[in-house]
Amino acid sequence: MEGVIPKTLNEALSLMASKNYIPVAGGTDLMVRYKRWKNLTPSFPAAPLFIANLPELRGIYREDDELIIKAATPLSDIEGHSDIPVVLKEAVRLMASPGIRNIGTIGGNVGNASPAGDTLPPLYVLDANVVLLSEKGKRTLRIYEFIKGPGKNDRREDEIIYEIRFKVPEYTHYFYRKVGTRKANALSKLSFAGIAKVENGIIEDFRISLGAVAPFPVRVIEIERKVVGKKTEEIDGQFIDSIKKDYEPYIRPIDDQRSTAYYRKKTSLRLIESFLRAL
Amino acid sequence: MKVRFKLNGEEVEVEANPASRLLDVLREKFGLIGVKEGCGEGECGACAVLLDGRVVHSCLVPFANVMGKEIITIEGLRKTEEYRIIEESLLDAGSVQCGFCTPGFVISIYALLKNNPNPEDKEIREAISGNLCRCTGYQMIIDGVKLAAKRGEKLWKA
Numbered sequence: 001m002e003g004v005i006p007k008t009l010n011e012a013l014s015l016m017a018s019k020n021y022i023p024v025a026g027g028t029d030l031m032v033r034y035k036r037w038k039n040l041t042p043s044f045p046a047a048p049l050f051i052a053n054l055p056e057l058r059g060i061y062r063e064d065d066e067l068i069i070k071a072a073t074p075l076s077d078i079e080g081h082s083d084i085p086v087v088l089k090e091a092v093r094l095m096a097s098p099g100i101r102n103i104g105t106i107g108g109n110v111g112n113a114s115p116a117g118d119t120l121p122p123l124y125v126l127d128a129n130v131v132l133l134s135e136k137g138k139r140t141l142r143i144y145e146f147i148k149g150p151g152k153n154d155r156r157e158d159e160i161i162y163e164i165r166f167k168v169p170e171y172t173h174y175f176y177r178k179v180g181t182r183k184a185n186a187l188s189k190l191s192f193a194g195i196a197k198v199e200n201g202i203i204e205d206f207r208i209s210l211g212a213v214a215p216f217p218v219r220v221i222e223i224e225r226k227v228v229g230k231k232t233e234e235i236d237g238q239f240i241d242s243i244k245k246d247y248e249p250y251i252r253p254i255d256d257q258r259s260t261a262y263y264r265k266k267t268s269l270r271l272i273e274s275f276l277r278a279l
Numbered sequence: 280m281k282v283r284f285k286l287n288g289e290e291v292e293v294e295a296n297p298a299s300r301l302l303d304v305l306r307e308k309f310g311l312i313g314v315k316e317g318c319g320e321g322e323c324g325a326c327a328v329l330l331d332g333r334v335v336h337s338c339l340v341p342f343a344n345v346m347g348k349e350i351i352t353i354e355g356l357r358k359t360e361e362y363r364i365i366e367e368s369l370l371d372a373g374s375v376q377c378g379f380c381t382p383g384f385v386i387s388i389y390a391l392l393k394n395n396p397n398p399e400d401k402e403i404r405e406a407i408s409g410n411l412c413r414c415t416g417y418q419m420i421i422d423g424v425k426l427a428a429k430r431g432e433k434l435w436k437a
Binding site for chain 1: 300306316319321330336338405
């Protein structure tokens with residue numbers, strides 16, 4: 001199936017409305033998923049629509065108190081941008097390798113909806129929204145509404161992922177950790193993103209998210225609420241144990257070629273402890 | 280579909296499926312076989328080229344995405360003084376054994392030194408983290424990069 005290179009965003013949207021196209025940005029996931037033998041064109045199950053170079057889909061902007069990252073912005077642009085919160089920047093910096101970050105996009109990583117997608121835990125703690133665009137208009141979803149499960153998202157066939165946006169939170173502590181087999185090019189065994197705001201010894205904001213330990217990133221607001229409002233000296237061993245116990249049922253990893261469920265669970269709980277102890 | 284782009288300094292136009300891999304187009308349509316296929320999954324960096332000055336793995340780039348862009352392969356780089364310095368430095372430092380990965384490494388090293396003429400070890404390792412070499416164990420390549428940084432001092436800063 002011959003692909004199309006739309007010249008404008010409007011053309012892309014009208015094509016998306018006309019029949020089933022597969023939107024392709026950097027290609028770092030899809031070109032591998034559909035590849036065949038060398039010198040054969042990858043076999044996309046529907047015609048690919050190449051949207052990476054549409055200017056309307058690239059760039060990082062501020063709008064009032066929100067930060068907007070257009071969907072086809074390459075990861076390396078995010079890594080190098082001063083407005084991006086460190087917790088996201090750190091996650092992006094540790095993804096893949098320079099040559100992949102130069103073309104892989106944030107919209108692609110989010111849309112891929114991999115349980116191990118490295119931008120997801122930071123975007124979950126940032127309360128990011130995903131904006132979808134079609135000829136019918138924009139649709140804004142919370143990131144956890146958009147991600148439906150491994151490889152599944154809420155994009156309709158006529159929509160493209162337009163932008164990711166979030167309010168930049170104030171925080172005094174952040175912790176990001178990617179656990180993988182080696183530094184470059186490793187898919188995460190698990191990943192942890194956390195931010196917290198401590199003022200005058202009181203925890204005013206506390207958010208954590210874990211990747212690759214459940215069918216989608218883990219973020220549990222009810223548990224976070226137990227931490228918010230506490231004085232830092234109240235974060236003792238007993239309290240930490242109770243929080244870890246609360247998280248246990250939500251951390252449901254699997255055994256696979258990268259790691260074991262046992263290791264993932266144990267390490268996740270220790271990272272939670274480590275972040276709490278640092279407050 | 281006909282796609283126009285700049286290849287090693289020349290405007291070119293070629294008929295190819297827009298979903299083709301840039302790697303295949305470069306090798307088959309232009310005979311640029313210095314661009315190697317190793318893994319075909321973006322892991323090994325043997326197919327690295329520069330797209331608008333940035334390192335990319337050409338096995339991952341749909342040909343559609345190079346429309347109107349500039350691609351430089353190892354063959355294009357070869358005409359430059361910067362290449363000569365990298366080549367000599369890698370040879371002198373023993374950074375080349377079987378040589379299959381070398382074109383990809385040279386692309387990554389060139390992009391590094393152009394942006395950062397005086398890299399620390401950590402930065403060199405980061406810059407070549409997308410290139411695999413099964414012969415040298417990397418330390419000799421890192422030595423080669425340092426040698427190139429020193430020898431080409433004025434060039435990199437230009």
